[in-house]
Structure formats: C-alpha cells, structure tokens
Amino acid sequence: MRKTDQKRQHILDTAYEIFRRNGFEKTTMSEITAAAGGSKATLYNYFPSKEELFLACMVDITDHLLEGIFAGLDDPKADVPTSLLSLGKTALRALCTPELLASKRLVIAEAARSGIGKLFHEKTQQYMRELAAFLRRAMDAGDLRKGDPLQAAYQFRALLEADILERCLLGAEEAPPSSAAISRAAKSAVTAFLRAYAPESAL
C-alpha cells in the first residue's frame, strides 16, 4: 500500500516552499499540514520531526537546484569566450532566481547550527570541478594561460557574482535583475577573466 513516495514528495515540496518563504523558525508544522493537505499525524508518519523535515528539504533541493547550469559547455564548435559567456549568463540567471536566493539564505542561516552548509558546499564544489575541467582543457589547448584550473574556476564564479549577487541576497533590490543586467554582468566578468588568463603567447 504505497502511494507514499508521491505523497512524500508532495509534502517535501510544500514544506520547502513555506520554509523558503518564512524561514525555519517561523514555519509551523500546522502550516505545512494545512498547505499540503491531510493531517499532522500523516506528516509525522513521513518525517519524525520538524528538523528532519527541514533537512530532507535541503538535501532534496541541493540535488536538483544547480543541475542544468553547465549545459552546452562542451560544445566543440564554440570558442572559449563564447562558452564562458553563455555559461555565465545561464548560471547567473539561475543564481538570481528568487527560489535559489531564498534557499541560499536558508542554508547560510542554518549553516552554523547543522551540517547543511557543508553539504551544500560539497555539492557546489562538484560543479566547480566540472568548470575547472573545462578550463584545464582550454589551458592545455593554449587558449588560456596555464594555472590552477580549480582556482581559476572559483575566480570566474567570483567575477560573475561580483556585485550583483550580494545585492540580491541582501534584498537590496525589489525585483530580480533584468535580463540586460545579467548580460552586462556576465560580459564584464568574462572580459576581466579573459584578460587575467590571456595566454602569455598573446602578449
């Protein structure tokens, strides 16, 4: 007798949305129950406590949230600047999504009091390694100055997020950044990065 998987996911999705909106402490189990339908007893059949439910939400989401960002990075026809610009726009657009921002706020807020931060960091590092692999290939091909590819990957991301992400995270703007603003940010990040990693032979 198992509709349970579907129901479990439904509870998870509902809870996750409310956690994002209200934060951990301000979210009540009754509220989640009301939004998900059913009763509190059912809720507690699936998750033994509020803490565990929250954790499950976070784990679930770190698995799904960042995927798809690196699509098209391996297009052999595109040159390095084009690939980076395309990746930059895609990633930045995803990172500035209200959902992702809210999730990041949650993770950071609870990082000091649970292992969730570590988990999140490991997940993102996995993506950074993908980017690093791409950069290493470009370095080997002579398209970029040789150096530590993982460090270069982090620097690229840093340049991408430079000003725009903190503003969003702090809620300094009402609306998410426009498509134009994202393009601009990605472009200047790519420009700076390519200058910093121009192959020496180009001098």
Add this chain to the structure above:
Amino acid sequence: MRKTDQKRQHILDTAYEIFRRNGFEKTTMSEITAAAGGSKATLYNYFPSKEELFLACMVDITDHLLEGIFAGLDDPKADVPTSLLSLGKTALRALCTPELLASKRLVIAEAARSGIGKLFHEKTQQYMRELAAFLRRAMDAGDLRKGDPLQAAYQFRALLEADILERCLLGAEEAPPSSAAISRAAKSAVTAFLRAYAPESAL
C-alpha cells in the same frame, strides 16, 4: 538619573553576542536578561521589543564592523600592487573573523523579512566607493587600465573572497583560515586583478 547610555550599550553588546551565537529566533529575552544582568523589566525599559533590540544591534554593528579596513590605503610611498595586497590581507582577515561571519549570516537570514539587508549593503557600498576612488587615482596615474572604478572595486573584492569566504560562511571548515591561507588567497586575487587591469601600455 542617567547611567542609561552605558547600560544601554552593555545590553546591546550582550544581546548582540547572543544573537550571533544562536540566531534571532533561538535567542530569548530571558537569556539576554540573564547574561546582561538586571531584570527583564529593565530590558524592556531600554528596548520596546525583541525585534527593536535586534534591529538596534544590527545598526550598531554595521557602524563599527567594517571600519579600519582601509587603513594605509593612501600611503603615497607604496605602489599599487603593494597597497592592494596589504588591503587584501587586512580585509580578508577581518571578513573571516567568526564575529563578522556570524553577523553576515544574521543579516542574510533576516534580509528577506526586514530592511536590515538594505542597510548593510549601503554601508558596505560606502567602503567600496573608497576603494573605487583609490583605483580611479591609479587609473589616472596610468598604473591601471582605465575602466569603471566601482566595477573594478567590486571585482577586486570578488576575487579576494573567491573561494575562501563562502567556505567560511557555510561552515565548511572548523577553524578560521590560517594566516598563510589568507596570504595565499590575497596574493592570487591581486595577481589576477593586476593582470586583468594591466595598463594597455604594458603590452
């Protein structure tokens, strides 16, 4: 009968420390009272509510927290790389302090539900403008490639924080980064920045 200023500050300091340690919701007014000495009635004589007390802590701290980072930026004897490296180390060391990390977590966590994020962002932007002014002078002197100084300032900060700050913010390491790690991070940030902003004449 006014010892009130001193007492008020004492309450503020105590509350701030507990907020940092436990977060907003998990901190109780009774706990603050016990730590600060005195009684809850006194506490409520100084601050009308928990929310206001928290806000007052945050405002108080954004005023004091970032100051002193830019000391020595205007040393006329130092060249640009030296100045940037020195600033980078100082700033990074301050930013990775447990107190500042905890504060940043608090601000980010509450950013969605109060104006505190905006306030914090404005304060930091004020410091970024100082850095931008320095960079503009360097650009005018021909020591750096010309460009938008404020954007360059944000990019420098981004390179500084590149990998190390998120790891700290997410609690991915137990200990704050070693002095050596900070030096390394600052150095690679300065290197990348100087390559990206090398004056065209140097080519």
Add this chain to the structure above:
DNA sequence: CTCATAATGTACCGTACGGTACAGTTTATA
C-alpha cells in the same frame, strides 16, 4: 469480503516564550 495498513480530524499536552504587573529597593541629585 477481509484485513492490515495508511490517512484523517480533532482534541489535547507540556512547555517555552514575549511581554507585563507590581511591590520593593537602589541611586543620584537638590
């Protein structure tokens, strides 16, 4: 149909917290 399992609604428990009341005490000034 039968029966075990899961879902529901409701009512409830214990506790903890923000905030208040109040009676009594300190303390600075005049």
Add this chain to the structure above:
DNA sequence: TATAAACTGTACCGTACGGTACATTATGAG
C-alpha cells in the same frame, strides 16, 4: 535627608508551537 526616577526579582498571563493520542474512515492486496 527627601524624593523621584530608575532598577530589580519574581511571579504571572496569554498564546503559540512541536508533538501525541485516538477514534474513525478510506484504500488497496489477497
């Protein structure tokens, strides 16, 4: 020393929340 403001301790109120109990109803498998 008189006095008024500020402080203290304690006890308390109302409420809200996490979690549980339970009696009842749906649901699917054999």
